[in-house]
Amino acid sequence: MTDIAIEVERLTKSFDQRVVVRDLTLKVPKGAIFGFLGPNGSGKTTTIRMLCGLLTPDSGTGTCLGYDILTESELIKRQVGYMTQRFSLYEDLSIRENLEFVSRIYGVPNPVQAARAAIERLGLEGRSEQLAGELSGGWKQRLALGACILPQPRLLLLDEPTAGVDPKARRDFWDEIHHLAAEGITVLVSTHYMDEAERCHEIGYIAYGRLLVHGTVEDVIKESGLSTWNVSGANLAALTEKLNTTAGVDMVAPFGTSLHVSGRNGKQLEKSIFALKRSDKSHHWTRSEPSLEDVFIHLMSEADDNFAVENRDERA
Secondary structure (H helix, E strand, C coil): CEEEEEEEEEEEECCCCCEEEEEEEEEEECCEEEECCCCCHHHHHHHHHHHHCCCCCCCCEECCCCCCCCCCCHHHHHEEEEEEECCCCCCCEEEEEEEHHHHHCCCCHHHHHHHHHHHHCCHHHHHHEHHHHHHCCHHHHHHHHHHHHCCCCEEEEEEECCCCCCCCHHHHHHHHHHHHHHHCCCCEEEEECCCHHHHEEEEEEEECCCCEECCCHHEEEEEEECCCEEEEECCHHHHHHHHCCCCCCCCCECCCEEEEEEEHHHHHHHHHHHHHHHHCCEEEEECCCCCCCHHHHHHHCCCCCHHHHHHHHHHH
């Protein structure tokens, strides 16, 4: 058995003659949690669906779980658990009834016992007879995950699974995802939350249909080449305007009562900041490590909007 769960090259997909994903190449190890980040409409969901054979690319090649994504997609689908953004189980059935129903749909042996095991694993024992429609977002999320893992899939697809869920429920959810990965299940997850991205083994950032970077969080931050400073003090709004026209400054982002100031030319940035420190004593400057959010904001500012480019070309 290979240690690679997914390996694809130059995947491209268009809808209505508009390229949504372009020339995507990626390799995901077995048992890894791979996080996809990017703005809305960037191609995250389309990418995930192509990687597992749920959507046929216009061009490109690859394998998922050892099967060809172009010719053996039906074999892939049988080993995939897919959790969508919107809760898709029956709200007028109880937790137990939903899980038993899903077990029967997938032909799981002894559906009653399988549902009971899922309930125990996800800490739903005290709520097993509660109607799904009465559950909070966090409990609905647990139920949906329980339904996904009933057929014992080798690959989990999670499309922004924790949107609108409180921090405690999100942390519990991610603890369970790590337990599943430790059992050998590969997980592809899209998210907008930086703290969730940092819990992935590897991440990829997609903007306007292109995979801009991928690797571990540490590698992505290091390869960004960003130098970052933190500044606090009075009248940060005015300072922001000044910094936006300062040599060496590529990005200024507010974080609470301070600003993160970043740039790829570390020497130029340092020179400009030292000049500011000499001329203005009302602000306190400290060196800082770039955060994942710093990196992604910078990547987004550097990316070409393919939709805008295509529209411009059409008008030309």
